[in-house]
Amino acid sequence: VYASHPASFMHSTLLRSSPTKHIYVSEHYAPLQLRSLRDMEAKQHHIKSLKSYPETGGRSLAAAAGEDGGGGGGGGYRVGSAEMEMELKIQKAIDFKVEGNRCYKEKKFREAIGKYHRALLQLKGVHVVDGTTGSEVNLLNQAAAKLTEEQRRAVESTEIECYDSLTACLLQSELVNYERVKEYCLKVLSHQRDHFKAMYRAGIAFYHLGDYECALRYLRDAKNREPTDTNVLRYIQLTEMKMSKSGQRERESGKETQG
Known part of the structure; x- marks a missing residue:
């Protein structure tokens, strides 16, 4: 009988050769070396269980390792997933921006425009507006996750650069x-x-759109930042000339109506 089940035979032999009290002692008061080995194996098992859930994110690792009793861990997993998805969107946006910069340096402007638009599309799910405007932070369709300060800065700077x-x-x-x-x-x-x-x-855009007052306002703001920039000074001069001619034409037309 025991030939076909050697493990059962060994287990049975051990039970018969050891008194009941020794079995109890060996289970709960094992020598130090055996207990250390068991502790190491238990820790290793715990680490493996955490590594097997890389997609769940930092805060939901405990739930992934089995601490989600009572149904509470399901919510933690969803929050972790939302955070991970948000992080991926931000990283993809940054990657597209970098690709756009490379295309721009290579003078592939149309391709660069496409890359920058794709970067901004990634940020649509992570909409961040400066707090001074009174706007709210809207993350992944009202997911339970929130941006960290570092993520908020990354989103805003990426949007500005794009x-x-x-x-x-x-x-x-x-x-x-x-x-x-x-x-x-x-x-x-x-x-x-x-x-x-x-x-x-x-200022350039408003100038070419014919709105010279707005053009002059933005160009003067730019001059306050860079007083010696020759391009800014040139466009201010061009704008003032346009405004002067426009004013002259208005005065002339006014005289004609009066006459």
């Missing part, structure tokens, strides 16, 4: 869409009011 780089790409086009340039510059300035390039490019 819009700023988009305006630079658009201004390289043969037919510049100044309406879009204006829109992107204002988005940058809504985050960072003293952004020099955004002020200067907004």
Whole structure:
């Protein structure tokens, strides 16, 4: 009988050769070396169980390791998943931005524009607006996770850089869409009011759209930041000339009506 079940035979032999009290002592008062070995094996098993759930995120590792009794761990897993998804979106946005920068340096402006738009698309699920505007933080359709301060800064700086780089790409086009340039510059300035390039490019956009008063306002703001920038000074001069001619035409037309 025991030939076909050697393990059962050994177990049975041990039971018969050891008194009951010795079995109890060996289970609960094992020698130090045996207890240390068991402790090491238990710790190793715990580490493996944590490593087997890399996708759950830091705070939900305990739930993944089996501490989700009573149904409470399910919520922890969902929060961990939301946090991980949010982190992936931010990282993808940064990766697309870097690819866009590479395309821009290689003068592949159309490809760069596509990369910057894809970066901004990733950030749509992680919408962060400066707290001074009174806006709320909306994460992954009201998921239970919240941005850390570091993540918030990463999202905001990525958004600013993408819009700023988009305006630079658009201004390289043969037919510049100044309406879009204006829109992107204002988005940058809504985050960072003293952004020099955004002020200067907004001035250029308003100038070419024929709104000389707004153009002059943004160009003067840019001059306050960089008083000796020759491009800013040139556009201020051009804008003042346009305003002067426009004013002269208005005065002349007014005289004609009066006459």
